[in-house]
Amino acid sequence: MTAPCAQPRASGAGPTEAHVVVAGSGLAGLTAACDLADAGFAVTLVEARARLGGATFSFQRNGMTVDNGQHVVLRCCTAYQGLLDRLGSSAGMDVQDRFxxxxxxxxxxxxxxxxxxxxxxxxxxxxxxxxxxxxxxxxxxxxxxxxxxxxxxxxxxxxxxxxxxxxxxxxxxxxxxxxxxxxxxxxxxxxxxxxxxxxxxxxxxxxxxxxxxxxxxDIGIPRWPLEDLHVRPAEKYLLERGGQIRTHSPVRGVAPVRGRFLVRLDDEVLDADAVVLAVPPETAARVCPERAGLQQWRLARLGVVPIVNVHVVYERPVTDLSFVAAVSSPVQWVFDRTAAAGLTEGQYLTVSLSAAETWLAAPASTLREVFLAELGRLFPDAATTPHSRFFVTRQRRGTFRQSPGSNRLRADQHTALPGLVLAGSWTATGWPDTMEGAVQSGHRAADLVFTQLAGGVSR
Known part of the structure; x- marks a missing residue:
């Protein structure tokens, strides 16, 4: 891995009176907010939804903790693993000794x-x-x-x-x-x-x-739910450093005014010295002022590709593999998430389906018919073991479409307005649309703010 893990800046390195608004609480926004709080800035993190986590979150369903999708890392993903070390949650990631x-x-x-x-x-x-x-x-x-x-x-x-x-x-x-x-x-x-x-x-x-x-x-698979791996630890980290967090607070517009920014929410306007927009590309294009120089046509052409996950809880274990790939099969990757979900009986398997246009609009009954049969073919015990739960999660915006020409469409993280920066795995990080790319973009966004407001040196 050639990209080093970005390190948090020393507390108090930035002017404590400077206020930075970070919009979006995915990995990019959480990383940028933690970096900026460490640098001594007053940080307000605003999130449109009721929960933090962006595209990587967990939820409760019938007494079990479910991740919205299966996310893994590789040993080369040093920025993400460095974030877990910093948040004190690295024990929740199980990395293979050997690929x-x-x-x-x-x-x-x-x-x-x-x-x-x-x-x-x-x-x-x-x-x-x-x-x-x-x-x-x-x-x-x-x-x-x-x-x-x-x-x-x-x-x-x-x-x-x-x-x-x-x-x-x-x-x-x-x-x-x-x-x-x-x-x-x-x-x-x-x-x-x-x-x-x-x-x-x-x-x-x-x-x-x-x-x-x-x-x-070497593959790393979360042994904890994403909520416990990085969402809640980052929330706690930020609050302990004086940051403010507001959910149900979508950004409706950002206006530059005499070297500062007015960030318009539904119920009030926040005055900020700098703004980090860690939001999807179409949201960034919609709320950014024209002077920021975002080319909306480029961002619109990025497109999206869905990811679908099939979740099955069997009454008894049907495989002793913690994960497995299948080729020439509708099943792509299967993960055992029993312990991570908090279950002590049976076995909880998730089937991760990338490039899932075929399955996005398919009814759950169709997915049930196809994937229960296929899991029974791949794991003979599954064919004879009753299942107690079956459900599907769908990420319509799994990633941007990483097709030929897509790298030229990705936006630089700096804009034409100093103090207004972008973050997210869709920006020009040099990485694919991954958790690693998101964290790296968050570090870079914080660096840009630090450079522009405190006279620091950008990496």
Whole structure:
């Protein structure tokens, strides 16, 4: 991982009389607010909804704690893990000692991808060579393409114009390798099929996570609900440092007035020295003054891609795997969330479905029919074990559409108005739309405010 973890600034480093409004309480907003409070600013965090957390939150359902979706990190996600360390909740993240992904291949065959201690990129060579989901000839194809992919520079803007799928075809990949290996990673990391995502974004994912450092892709899975992992700890952290938090408070407009900003809410106007807009792109475009220089047409073209999660609670355990991927199946990834949800009996499985346009509008009855049958095929015990609960969560705005050309549409975090900055995983962080990208954007937003108000030096 090449991006260092941003560190909180020393308390009192900024002018305590300066007031900063942070709009949006997702990971980007929470990170920026905590950074600014540490720097000595008076911080008001405003959130449109009744709860904090943005796109990563938990809720209660029938006595269990449910995350709105399954979120994981990799060892290379140092900014997010650094945030957990800072909030005192890193014990809630379980990171593998060594990258290992169980895979259920066509026909119910069990395979796996497991790294060795060899230096990158050799650490995955034996995993590919033994990957039973592919024929031996296709494994060779994958190894050749992986070496070619390692030569690409994710920062080369020209790559953003090309499709990762087209690049794979040019490098000898067939339907089997795309379906059973490349999409295994691409759909989960970029919320899109290889044919739909930018080559630049794919190069960033594969090089940073899998090809440049041996331990970068070691997988971290929350053992606590997201609410306990970062939402409530960040709320507590901010309040302990004098920050104010207001829910049910959507921002309706931001107006620059003599070097300051008036932030209009439904019931009052807040006077601020600086504003961090950690909100979705269309909200930022709507509330920003014209002088901020946001090009609304660019942000509108980013689009969105949904993520759907299927939740099933079985009366008895049906698998001993903590998580597993499935290829050539409607099921993509399955996670055991029994302990995290607070259940002491049965087994609670979540099926995470990225690039889920097919399932977004499908009725729950259809999802029940398809996925209960498929889970029964993947886990034979599930076919004969009654389930006590079945429900579906849908994130219509899972990520922005990380298609060819999307990186050119992402907004810079600074605007034409000093003191008005943007944050969010959709901004130009250099990372895909992930929790890591959100946290990095929050650190950068706080840095920009600090530089503009306190004369600090931006990283």
């Amino acid at each position: 290992h992904v169980p895979v259920i291949a066509p026909g119910g065959r069990f395979s796996e991808l497991r790294r060795t201690d060899a230096p990158a990129p050799l650490h995955l060579a034996s995993a590919i060579a033994r990957y039973k989901a592919l024929r031996p000839a296709d494994r060779v194809r994958v190894l050749r393409a992986a070496l070619a992919l390692r030569s690409l520079d994710p920062d080369d803007a020209a790559l953003d114009s090309h499709s990762f799928g087209d690049w794979l075809v040019r490098h000898g990949q067939n339907d089997a390798t795309r379906d059973r290996l490349w999409n295994l990673i691409t759909v989960a990391a970029l919320n899109g099929d290889v044919s739909q995502v930018s080559l630049a974004s794919a190069a960033k994912v594969f090089r940073t996570a899998l090809l440049d450092a041996a331990d970068a892709a």
